[in-house]
Amino acid sequence: MNKKEILKHFLITSMIGPIQAEFAYEKLMKMPEKGRLVDIGTGRGHSALLFALTKPKWTIYTIDGYGLYGTIQNVWNLQGKNEFNLSGIPAVRAFWQQHKVKNIIQVVGNSWEIGWELPADVIYIDADHSYQAVEKDVKKFVPFLKEDGLLMLHDYNNTYQVKSYVDKNMLDDWDIEEKDCLAVLTRK
Numbered sequence: 001m002n003k004k005e006i007l008k009h010f011l012i013t014s015m016i017g018p019i020q021a022e023f024a025y026e027k028l029m030k031m032p033e034k035g036r037l038v039d040i041g042t043g044r045g046h047s048a049l050l051f052a053l054t055k056p057k058w059t060i061y062t063i064d065g066y067g068l069y070g071t072i073q074n075v076w077n078l079q080g081k082n083e084f085n086l087s088g089i090p091a092v093r094a095f096w097q098q099h100k101v102k103n104i105i106q107v108v109g110n111s112w113e114i115g116w117e118l119p120a121d122v123i124y125i126d127a128d129h130s131y132q133a134v135e136k137d138v139k140k141f142v143p144f145l146k147e148d149g150l151l152m153l154h155d156y157n158n159t160y161q162v163k164s165y166v167d168k169n170m171l172d173d174w175d176i177e178e179k180d181c182l183a184v185l186t187r188k
């Protein structure tokens with residue numbers, strides 16, 4: 001599938017918007033043909049779909065507690081949306097099936113508590129956006145990021161606390177590039 005065919009699925013209403021999707025796509029295309037990505041915060045499955053289509057030979061692990069853990073689902077529920085509860089599990093599977101992707105492994109659980117022991121080429125964090133939650137996800141998963149791997153964080157802005165955590169704790173050791181509130185970090 002070419003770039004245009006992939007990116008047409010990521011519009012302004014997507015959980016990973018068009019500018020972010022293109023930015024992530026370009027970064028991923030520079031990476032080896034085979035690899036492993038961890039997508040923390042499956043949500044509607046949009047980011048996992050982007051990664052699965054862009055890197056069809058990679059394995060995409062995607063993790064979500066669907067309303068059982070974290071805080072962001074409460075924010076969405078307050079807005080009258082309920083995607084991030086348990087009904088999201090079959091919905092998101094149907095969405096991936098529609099797109100015929102077969103390289104996604106779905107993990108249902110609390111990202112801070114599930115067992116994790118696999119090295120990763122890319123870690124994408126888009127789960128609970130509180131300062132403490134970002135800290136827990138970073139501290140748990142980043143030790144598994146390969147030396148030349150990419151750490152991506154969604155919603156790197158002042159609306160949530162992703163930016164404040166990263167800016168306070170990571171910039172001495174990591175280079176950062178940002179486009180439309182998607183931050184891509186590489187080790188210095």
Ligand SMILES: C[S@@+](CC[C@H](N)C(=O)[O-])C[C@H]1O[C@@H](n2cnc3c(N)ncnc32)[C@H](O)[C@@H]1O
Nearest residue numbers: 015041043044045046047064065070111127128
């Ligand atoms: C903004 S949404 C993710 C959107 C998703 N990346 C997409 O493209 O559709 C955030 C998700 O993180 C999940 N979440 C929040 N805290 C979590 C935690 N501690 N463990 C697992 N999932 C969590 C929520 O249930 C919610 O579905």
